[in-house]
Amino acid sequence: MLKIEQHGPVTVFRMGRHVASRRWVLYEAHAFLIDDTMIDTGTIAVRNEWAPKLDGFRCSTIVNTHHHEDHIGNNRLFQDRFGAEIYAHPGALAFLEEPRRIGMQLYRRVVWNTPDPSRGTPVGDTVSTSRRSLQVIPAPGHSPDHICLYEPAAGLLFAGDIFCGKRVAYFRADEDFNLTLQSLKRLAALDIRTIYCGLKGVVEDGGKALKEKIRGMEELRDKALELRQKGLSPREIRRRLLGFENKMYTISGGHFSKQNVIDSILGKD
Ligand SMILES: [Zn+2]
Structure with a gap:
């Protein structure tokens, strides 16, 4: 599935893989075009749908x-x-050149497929679109x-x-709760009207949404640490605060899990 919509100055590309039936999309990925600059390029799983839809688009830069x-x-x-020139964090460039280094689990290869290699250069402090x-x-x-990209005049956050x-x-197993929280706080200090999110697409009232997320994460962290102090195990804490694992756990063989959230809060002790 590849759907294209215009949202203000941004073209939104929504992608998803149907699983089991035509109705159920496992999860979505989004890419965005602003002026002549693509922000992310989505999944190769829908490459054949992209090709005929690119007439009329102009892209000189990818971030x-x-x-x-x-x-x-x-x-x-x-x-x-x-x-197009590709820019990314220096730490991402080796994965672009050799995508097998990403170390994708089977479900990721099935759902999204392994990208073709591409070549990028380190991104600077700013990116100039046309x-x-x-x-x-x-x-x-x-x-x-x-990295994120911020357009201050209109308050857009990619x-x-x-x-x-x-x-x-x-x-995911390799996500870091405290680093994520710190990054979200840094972003929340900006004047953000719209978030263009890789998973959710367009999120209006982005500054408010960010603050709500930060508040929820802080509450979750505080409760988890309190329950740990009381002697509950990480599994018990997960069950009490986040409930049972869901379909993402089953499909990903445990790579995506609620337990990972709790384990990252508690750290390795
Ligand atoms: Zn990701």
């Missing part, structure tokens, strides 16, 4: 928010088609090489996967 396969999947397609300047904001936590909704539903 990857981080190296995950649902964000760099069509780098090569855009590089070949438009000769009409405006975007600020590059380091936002580690979801991954160490994660958030990659650092936001992903107002509630923390689950974490």
